[in-house]
Amino acid sequence: MTDTLNQVLAQADASLPRSLERLFALLRIPSISAQPRHASDCRTAAEWLREDLASLGFASRVAETPGHPMVVGHQENAQGPHVLFYGHYDVQPTDPLALWHSDPFDPRLVTEADGRKVIVARGASDDKGQLMTFIEACRAWKSVTGALPLNVSVLIEGEEESGGINLLPFLKANAAELHADVALICDTNMPNRTTPAITTGLRGLVGEEVVIECATHDLHSGMYGNAARNPIEVLCKILATIRDENGRVTLPGFYDGIVDAPDAVRAQWRGLYPDDAETLGPVGLSLAAGETGYSAIEQIWMRPTFEINGISGGYEDDGFKTVLPARAMAKISFRLVPGQDPLAIRDAFRTRVKEMLPPDAKIHFAPHGASTGFAVPADGPYLAPALGALTQEWGVPAVAIGSGGSIPVVAEIKEALGIDSLLVGFAQSDDRIHSPNEQYGVESFHRGIRSWVRVLAALAQG
Missing domain, CATH: 3.30.70.360 (Alpha-Beta Plaits)
Structure with a gap:
């Protein structure tokens, strides 16, 4: 498996320019689910993803709902566990448009003052860039081996940014088709630029x-x-x-x-964010303004x-x-x-x-x-292999973290399908999601693809 894995990683590296081209094509579609005038754009995004999955050998379809459609795809392998990957193609509105430095749906590469290259566009980080890391990892596996290392289903929705009221009924109605051993969700952050993480708590x-x-x-x-x-x-x-x-x-x-997080977990968080200024500094703030007695990161992740x-x-x-x-x-x-x-x-x-x-x-x-808050079990059978795969890719021990955001699909997948989720994301705190000039680092995209290549291999081995 090691030689094959290295070949797949090399393929992901060599294919990065084409991977970026495909991401840019998806980012150009203004799939704003909250605004009725963009309903046709949401459908265009769904059809684009269906075709892209089909090109990789997925049995894919656009599935209707009372709102915007879902994209469903399946690719079976004779062995290994079955994973369900979830992402969303819809994006937030662009208001206030005057604060954007360029057209939100004309993606561009920008080199920041520190030399870091970022992709600037609405949806670059939340969630088109993130979901495409997984699809591109699948592409790399198919290019090298002609198959995926395990059974993969994909579910991509179009209403996450506007309430997602049709997701749970869809999951329940299609539970037999969508059932898997574990769900994989790429809609979360890393705690910093170098430390990979799996989010185990959501608000x-x-x-x-x-x-x-x-x-x-x-x-x-x-x-x-x-x-x-x-x-x-x-x-x-x-x-x-x-x-x-x-x-x-x-x-x-x-x-x-x-119930607050255990003291040991809170100590780990303090190691990542030793003071509030480090947590709030990137957005121009310095002091936690919420509950007395809790640090900024504790307020965000567990309160x-x-x-x-x-x-x-x-x-x-x-x-x-x-x-x-x-x-x-x-x-x-x-x-x-x-x-x-x-x-x-x-x-x-x-x-x-x-x-x-x-x-x-x-x-x-x-x-x-x-939606309810959700905690991922720390003793699940897939958490340790995934953390190990991330550690190998980044060269830094992967950590379990919380999230201040809300991803209702985690609880809904548990309710409808009875399975737990691994939340593996590569976004950064300064990606400006939901704000003008949203961005996603090219390194986040590239290393995200490589990370998923490794995670799929690790989960296949068990």
Whole structure:
């Protein structure tokens, strides 16, 4: 196996220019799932991936859902375990477009001041670049040996960035077809540029949109100020009660069921991130602003949170207008850890808002997804071989880490298929995912391909 593995790795190296070309072709498709005007682009991305998988010998298809389609592919081997790889082809909206240095869907290679080369485009890191590392690893195996070293199924969805409401029903409806021994998910980060990692803890998510309306229309603030209820003021007062002066969320029962990571794990994290300035410095910050008594990395990886993601109302254009708005809106999110019930937290939030609503104010809620936090078992049969493969590739001991993000598919795969997941990602904290000028390092892409080549070999050997 060693000689074959080295040949496959050499093929991945030699094919890097073509691998980049294929990634750029996928990045040019503006598959923004949250915006209806891009529905046809989402389908184009799905068809592109189906054709690419078919070119590698996968029995692939575009599978319909009530929303954007899924891409499903299978390639069987007579021996070895069966893995299910998951990724998503949809991307976040590009707003604010004015902050991009170039067209978000015209990918380009940029050399940074330190000489590092990065791919700049929407979806470069989240998740097109990441999912293509796996597909390119499969391509390298097929080019050298004519086969994959184990049984591989692929599931690529198109609604991860917009709630993913059709994923769980799809998994359940196709459970027999999609069942495998373990799922592989490439939608996570490395803790730094040199340390490979497998994410074993994820936060869940509750997303909520709140609209408060008062008057029937916008009013002149000189004629109605003080006398008329101001929905922006009402909304701000309510949201300001959700955290206390120590950063703790004040909703009843919010922290029920939570267990912090063991001291040994927290010590390992402190070794990776010895101070908050190192964690927050890349984004221009220095001090942790959340719960007292927890470091920044602990707040991100193991503690729940409440955040205001957007707020608007009244006059927001250039210049000044003395208006008293009729309507105010906020988009908020809770990141949840294992033990918390997302539906109970949504109910507690809505109850708080309703209790504080004054006369002449009306409230409307719109849900935007709800998922539980998830912990991957540390004693699973595939974790150690995968960590060993990553250690071989990077020359640094691979570590198990947490993640501040939410990847609902992990819990949904467990619920629908009964299997655990390995979350192996190569993104960096400065990839600017969900922000203007998203990027993905060429080294992340290249070493990601090589890493998956090794992981597939390690899992095949057991």
